[in-house]
Amino acid sequence: MAEETLLNDDFLRQLINVGEVDIVVGLSTHNHARTIGPVIAAIQAGILKCFPRERVAIINADGGSQDGTTELVERASIDDVWRESKVFALRTLHSISVRYDRTPDPGKALQTILAATDLLRAKTCVLISPESTTIEPDWLQRLARPVYDENFDLVCPIYARQRSDGALMRNLLYPMTRSIYGCRIREPYGSEFAISGRLVTDFLAKGISNDDWGRMGPEIAVTVTAIVGKYRVCQAFLGAKAHPGRGTQDVVGVMRRTVGALFSSMDSNFGMWSVVSGSELPPTFGKPPEIEPEGSRINRKRLLDMFAAGVAQLEPVLRSILSPSMLGELQRIAALGINEFEYPAELWTRTVFEFVASYHKSIINRDHIIQALVPLYRGRSLTFLTENRNGNGENIETREEALCADFERLKPYLLKIWADGK
Amino acid sequence: MRETILTELIQAFQQMARDIVHYLPRLVVMLIIALVGWLIAYLLKVLVRSSLRLTKFSKLSENAGATELLHQAALPSSTELVSRLVFWVAWFGFFLLGVSVLGIAGLQEYISEFFLFLPRLFVALVILFFGLVAATFFSRAVLLAAVNANFRSSRMLSTAVRIIIIIFAFSMAFEILGVAAETMLIAFATVFGAAMLALAIAFGLGGQDLARRFLQRKLEPNKEEKEDELSPL
Known part of the structure; x- marks a missing residue:
């Protein structure tokens, strides 16, 4: 056919x-x-x-x-x-x-x-x-x-x-x-x-x-x-x-x-x-490959600016997607400086799950929901870069495992908000 | 003389009594039509309200940004507003139907005009609603695209798009209603033209450096910026 x-x-x-x-x-x-x-x-x-x-x-x-x-x-x-x-x-x-x-x-x-x-x-x-x-x-x-x-x-x-x-x-x-x-x-x-x-x-x-x-x-x-x-x-x-x-x-x-x-x-x-x-x-x-030497320089300040600007400018959109407490947390970390900035794994996991639930319920246009996630992804990437800057393969693996554990541990939260009416 | 006055008076009273007897059934019919109309309008209101609740109209209205507008104007919810509108339009229609039974010559023309106006009112409301939906959708799309492109005045751009679409929807609605159509058209053209001119002047005079940098970035992308982006996959 x-x-x-x-x-x-x-x-x-x-x-x-x-x-x-x-x-x-x-x-x-x-x-x-x-x-x-x-x-x-x-x-x-x-x-x-x-x-x-x-x-x-x-x-x-x-x-x-x-x-x-x-x-x-x-x-x-x-x-x-x-x-x-x-x-x-x-x-x-x-x-x-x-x-x-x-x-x-x-x-x-x-x-x-x-x-x-x-x-x-x-x-x-x-x-x-x-x-x-x-x-x-x-x-x-x-x-x-x-x-x-x-x-x-x-x-x-x-x-x-x-x-x-x-x-x-x-x-x-x-x-x-x-x-x-x-x-x-x-x-x-x-x-x-x-x-x-x-x-x-x-x-x-x-x-x-x-x-x-x-x-x-x-x-x-x-x-x-x-x-x-x-x-x-x-x-x-x-x-x-x-x-x-x-x-x-x-x-x-x-x-x-x-x-x-x-x-x-x-x-x-x-x-x-x-x-x-x-x-x-x-x-x-096969045999696990070694971590490749770093070949690029990422502008961390620019990532933070894009995250902070995204949280500020997209506030009306994020308000319809995220819970008030989550939005408040994001606004709090968006105000941090480059050296203090951290988008913790658990907060990131909950953010993603709230996006999933809003996507499922089509709270707003689905493509707009995906686009609204982009600045937040940049914020999480900044923490990812900072954490792994001097880490070896084992450190990086441990942190990835911890993030995955958070995603698995918080799955009941996703199931709860998946079924809830917003 | 006295007899003449009495006769005229009696005749006048008799005429009035005849008129009352003549109009009374019509008046009763009008009142019955108004009462039945009220009942039908009320039933319609309940039916429309339930249908709108079932179809989650309030959600649609919220997405369209209409709820926010109504809230700012201290008006009831969109579902309540639409059902009330249906009630009043239906009841007023029945009331006018009742009035037409009275046979008052001058009113007939206005009554038929009202019934001819109803479809146009409906079309205008639909245009306004979809105008609001489009304004919200496109302003959000512009906002997201601008934020993700790291454009500094994303909110302003998005608001401008929203205002232009809303003005456009209102001018279309007023044109359909025939209310100040020319004024609205001129107002829209003026606002739109002024906005475009302002943008052109702002970009051309006030933003010479910005324009230069923008064009340089576009035409001569430097290597450092290319390496700036994370590799997501």
Whole structure:
């Protein structure tokens, strides 16, 4: 059904020519000519090294690139890698590019790749970000092996991160997913992940990509679907995470795609998550990566200014979302100086939960609720930066655990305000 | 002479009695219509109030910012206000219907004008309500976008958007009602034009440095600022 509506005739013809494959490597692109070359090369090297006997197809779903990205993908030949490798693939490596739309749409891109996986009856689909310039050939094996050989359904990545890296992931997405769905997936929104053919079929059949949360954040939707559907989930340690867009990332857009999708997923899965208490660690493969040396300087004063200005200027909006006592607390910490400033874990947890409840009740427009969270996230990020400034891996891990414990401990508070009328 | 006066007087009284006898049933009919109208209007009020409570109209009104406006004007809640409005419009309509039974020639025209005015009143109220909804939505959207873009005068910008949309909604409503339509149109055009001119002058003269810095930031983004942002994912 999904194939009929998503895949155009030309793309279908190409897929039919490919026939059945064992592994699909999916790339969702939009003007990635600058970074796609090394990524494709690493994927091909990974295939030659780790899956020489398997039938593999690279599927590129493109959202209207104007910089020749698709041509680069189609032109990439396995011969380039052969010259440097001592291993030879025993099968033909197919590389297909399709333009699913004129404008980028992550939901449609993922759906296109998954529909192609389903049609090619692949056992495993590995999604790779075209921006992952730090990718190594081994990543393919680390992601695909647990699905291909050990019957896991979803393999999420764990990256080596810098101290200040992934503030949203470490302060909201991970603790929240862990406390709500009871699964300790470190990267619920992974740039890279592997998914089984079974889960692909189920995901497409349920039409989750067409739901609000599926459209908003397809990557989160895959993770949540796997956890809620009791699929076998595991994690694999990869290397350093690439950040080609550092400094230019649209925080509001990122919040919509991740936090918005996570909040939205809770409406339809209430029956499942409301009875979950505590959390379990899924099987984790590989060696934990070291913390990366700090490569960027963050302006802490600017973060505080943006937080304080947000709390002051958005007061009428925050008043409708948060309880009076919570708003009072935020106003109190917003008045602190840079050296005294602290947004404590418990206060942050309660803030997030009150946002979740308001989002569920649609107190105001849901997108506005997500946007109103952005200045508060900056405030929490400042505390996160301050706390981890001189910390080693162990300190950082301990603090992350403490935050997660707060999210789990305060879950009854969320359940209470979820049901209350405001 | 005396007899003539008496005769005239008796005739006048007889005429008055005839008129009273002639009008009395009509008056009774008018009173009955007014009474039944009151009952129907009251039932309508109860029905509208319950429906609005069921559909959480007060929440919608709160979101639209109408509740705050009513509160500031010391008026009852939006649900109460709408149900009272329905009561009075319905009852007044019935009352006028009753008056028309009396057959007073001069009143007929006004009564029919009132009934023709009702649909326009309804449309004007709907326009006002949705105008308030739009004003609240867009002013909040502007406020959030401006705050997240670290724009310093976010509140002022948001308020300006709100005021412009409300003035626009009022001018449309008054135009529908036919009340001072031209005055409202001129007032809107003047306020809007003045606001735009003020902004242009303020940005062009008063904010030369700001404009320069803004354009420099946009056209020559410096490296330090690029590295300023946290990497969220």
